[in-house]
Amino acid sequence: xxxxxxxxxxxxxxxxxxxxxxxxxxxxxxxxxxxxxxxxxxxxxxxxxxxxxxxxxxxxxxxxxxxxxxxxxxxxxxxxxxxxxxxxxxxxxxxxxxxxxxxxxxxxxxxxxxxxxxxxxxxxxxxxxxxxxxxxxxxxxxxxxxxxxxxxxxxxxxxxxxxxxxxxxxxxxxxxxxxxxxxxxxxxxxxxxxxxxxxxxxxxxxxxxxxxxxxxxxxxxxxxxxxxxxxxxxxxxxxxxxxxxxxxxxxxxxxxxxxxxxxxxxxxxxxxxxxxxxxxxxxxxxxxxxxxxxxxxxxxxxxxxxxxxxxxxxxxxxxxxxxxxxxxxxxxxxxxxxxxxxxxxxxxxxxx
Amino acid sequence: xxxxxxxxxxxxxxxxxxxxxxxxxxxxxxxxxxxxxxxxxxxxxxxxxxxxxxxxxxxxxxxxxxxxxxxxxxxxxxxxxxxxxxxxxxxxxxxxxxxxxxxxxxxxxxxxxxxxxxxxxxxxxxxxxxxxxxxxxxxxxxxxxxxxxxxxxxxxxxxxxxxxxxxxxxxxxxxxxxxxxxxxxxxxxxxxxxxxxxxxxxxxxxxxxxxxxxxxxxxxxxxxxxxxxxxxxxxxxxxxxxxxxxxxxxxxxxxxxxxxxxxxxxxxxxxxxxxxxxxxxxxxxxxxxxxxxxxxxxxxxxxxxxxxxxxxxxxxxxxxxxxx
Numbered sequence: 001x002x003x004x005x006x007x008x009x010x011x012x013x014x015x016x017x018x019x020x021x022x023x024x025x026x027x028x029x030x031x032x033x034x035x036x037x038x039x040x041x042x043x044x045x046x047x048x049x050x051x052x053x054x055x056x057x058x059x060x061x062x063x064x065x066x067x068x069x070x071x072x073x074x075x076x077x078x079x080x081x082x083x084x085x086x087x088x089x090x091x092x093x094x095x096x097x098x099x100x101x102x103x104x105x106x107x108x109x110x111x112x113x114x115x116x117x118x119x120x121x122x123x124x125x126x127x128x129x130x131x132x133x134x135x136x137x138x139x140x141x142x143x144x145x146x147x148x149x150x151x152x153x154x155x156x157x158x159x160x161x162x163x164x165x166x167x168x169x170x171x172x173x174x175x176x177x178x179x180x181x182x183x184x185x186x187x188x189x190x191x192x193x194x195x196x197x198x199x200x201x202x203x204x205x206x207x208x209x210x211x212x213x214x215x216x217x218x219x220x221x222x223x224x225x226x227x228x229x230x231x232x233x234x235x236x237x238x239x240x241x242x243x244x245x246x247x248x249x250x251x252x253x254x255x256x257x258x259x260x261x262x263x264x265x266x267x268x269x270x271x272x273x274x275x276x277x278x279x280x281x282x283x284x285x286x287x288x289x290x291x292x293x294x295x296x297x298x299x300x301x302x303x304x305x306x307x308x309x310x311x312x313x314x315x316x317x318x319x320x321x322x323x324x325x326x327x328x329x330x331x332x333x334x335x336x337x338x339x340x341x342x343x344x345x346x347x348x349x350x351x352x
Numbered sequence: 353x354x355x356x357x358x359x360x361x362x363x364x365x366x367x368x369x370x371x372x373x374x375x376x377x378x379x380x381x382x383x384x385x386x387x388x389x390x391x392x393x394x395x396x397x398x399x400x401x402x403x404x405x406x407x408x409x410x411x412x413x414x415x416x417x418x419x420x421x422x423x424x425x426x427x428x429x430x431x432x433x434x435x436x437x438x439x440x441x442x443x444x445x446x447x448x449x450x451x452x453x454x455x456x457x458x459x460x461x462x463x464x465x466x467x468x469x470x471x472x473x474x475x476x477x478x479x480x481x482x483x484x485x486x487x488x489x490x491x492x493x494x495x496x497x498x499x500x501x502x503x504x505x506x507x508x509x510x511x512x513x514x515x516x517x518x519x520x521x522x523x524x525x526x527x528x529x530x531x532x533x534x535x536x537x538x539x540x541x542x543x544x545x546x547x548x549x550x551x552x553x554x555x556x557x558x559x560x561x562x563x564x565x566x567x568x569x570x571x572x573x574x575x576x577x578x579x580x581x582x583x584x585x586x587x588x589x590x591x592x593x594x595x596x597x598x599x600x601x602x603x604x605x606x607x608x609x610x611x612x613x614x615x616x617x618x619x620x621x622x623x624x625x626x627x628x629x630x631x632x633x634x635x636x637x638x639x640x641x642x643x644x645x646x647x648x649x650x651x652x653x654x655x656x657x658x659x660x661x662x663x664x665x666x667x668x669x670x671x672x673x674x675x676x
Contacts, residue, residue, distance in 0.1 A: 051537035051538065051539065051540075052508075052537055159625050161625065162625075189392035189393055189564065189626070190392060190564060190566070190605055190608055190609055191392060191604060191605060191608055191621065191622040191626075192621075192625065193608070194608035194609070194610075194619040194620070194621035194622070195621040195622075195623075197610065197619055197621075198618055198619055198621055201618070216537065216538070218538070218612060219567075219609065219610045219611055219612045220610050222610065222612060223610035223611075223619070224610075246612065256539055257538060257539060258612070259542075260538045260539045260541065260542035261538055261567065261612050262541075262545075262565065262567025262568045262570065262571045263567055263570065263571075263611065263612060264566040264567045264569075264570045264594065264606065264609055264611060265570055265594060265611075266570040266571075266573075266590045266591050266594050267591065267594075268570070269570070269571060274542060274546075276539075276542055276543055276546055277539045277542075277543070278543075279493075280507040280509055280510070280540070281537075
């Protein structure tokens with residue numbers, strides 16, 4: 001892996017649940033993020049996938065310092081930034097920018113597109129001298145594939161895909177090193193989604209950006225990511241190189257998730273074996289003991305209720321090596337081919 | 353044929369002019385068959401379904417032509433009271449957003465039971481018993497207790513299953529599902545699609561599945577109708593369409609989705625944007641975005657050409673497109 005630019009250790013965000021108005025007592029906590037570790041290499045894309053409520057968006061907000069973590073550290077180029085404030089924090093914020101999911105609500109409808117893209121310069125005036133800003137804004141619009149002459153228009157005059165380009169231009173204004181993109185294409189139509197995915201890939205090469213790409217669409221994440229972390233109920237349950245996760249998943253949740261993704265190939269209908277999970281994701285305010293996936297897991301045994309499985313390379317794969325030897329937080333991790341593609345997965349154990 | 357839509361036209365009166373949301377759409381569904389209507393936002397796929405169901409808001413909408421033949425009768429000529437008897441009983445609809453489609457101040461038991469009280473004249477007690485049966489059928493745990501709960505007390509997946517139960521309560525011959533799983537997570541989507549497929553087989557229903565998701569279509573559909581700018585641009589059996597699309601728009605869609613079983617750097621995106629319904633381009637409405645467009649495409653609107661194998665394509669150059 002490339003030199004790490006961001007190292008996250010033991011990241012926790014709990015939102016207290018209180019009762020009473022005058023005498024507020026804490027009666028519990030929503031454990032949105034509950035111990036997340038990962039490393040982002042320079043120039044690399046880390047995909048975070050998971051279903052609603054798994055905490056992936058909270059992780060994004062913590063990385064951009066939109067919220068303060070309850071515990072844990074976020075090291076940017078070796079320096080813990082969770083403790084920073086004032087000028088030092090401002091500098092870090094400039095280097096880590098965010099692209100939001102909804103291009104309809106994340107742009108101020110009363111500002112022109114030029115003002116939106118140029119607003120970061122108001123907060124960080126040293127990023128571009130005053131006389132140069134108009135030119136920089138036009139340049140940014142051009143970079144994301146918008147006509148620079150549109151700088152005087154308002155967001156409602158643009159389509160969803162164009163608005164998302166505006167959001168991307170704004171994120172690039174301060175020449176960040178890391179871009180955290182939270183579901184950047186999920187509000188877009190298929191034909192437009194591909195344009196934006198291609199744009200993000202091109203910008204990464206052009207500006208040497210590192211991406212944290214958060215999405216629930218597993219196909220998009222595979223397309224764009226070098227490494228992937230699968231989240232469930234506030235924790236990463238499996239992580240590793242994208243191909244290892246997608247072709248050799250060892251955590252039952254990842255296997256179920258991948259098996260549930262519809263593949264745009266009617267021929268695969270009869271070849272694939274689906275794992276249909278029962279029930280729903282438990283509330284993050286009442287996380288199950290031990291392994292948090294056990295309430296929906298077909299492999300769960302008594303040990304799963306007692307012991308929290310650590311996110312580490314399972315011992316069965318540690319010595320053998322190969323693509324299955326990546327961190328997986330399951331006591332009973334094993335392989336099974338996830339997607340019935342043209343050929344069956346090599347060295348897989350096969351479905352039981 | 354269970355349902356046959358012929359040359360349906362729907363217009364919307366807006367401040368800036370008349371938008372032709374549905375511009376001569378035709379499709380057919382047989383009992384036990386699943387037709388997927390695929391399209392992006394604004395393609396007219398939902399408006400077509402609303403016109404078929406008879407729940408189109410008029411005004412601003414207006415049906416300006418066409419026929420909707422359901423079990424041999426043209427629904428567009430029926431009185432509202434006659435349509436109401438058909439709606440819910442013989443044809444039913446499942447919506448994308450269950451939370452806003454269900455009544456928040458009535459228990460799910462009352463809403464499910466209402467179907468039997470209104471359409472079958474059952475007593476409230478019998479209707480309640482049927483509601484519990486239905487909830488068990490769609491695998492709601494502890495149905496006998498939960499029948500007294502309100503919609504907000506259920507998870508998204510369970511709400512969607514309750515809406516399916518409501519749609520299927522009177523065993524309709526036709527169900528229209530408008531993006532039924534778009535708001536759901538993938539593992540829950542799989543549960544819901546599975547349930548829908550199982551019930552469709554069991555009741556031998558015709559199913560129209562409206563969606564933008566090429567993956568979902570490949571999983572469940574028998575036939576596909578692809579819509580673009582208010583028209584059907586291609587229709588075909590599902591296997592044929594994925595193997596060899598006969599319209600450049602369909603080809604573009606298939607090429608632009610990232611796939612789980614393939615990995616590449618650049619996606620073949622379709623350039624440009626879908627047209628504004630107030631200003632649909634002359635000739636073929638797809639020509640400004642089409643890599644194959646010729647002069648004729650800018651002037652002559654292509655009819656839905658017949659393509660061998662029971663297919664149709666609204667492209668002057670469908671032969672070239674089929675060859676790839």
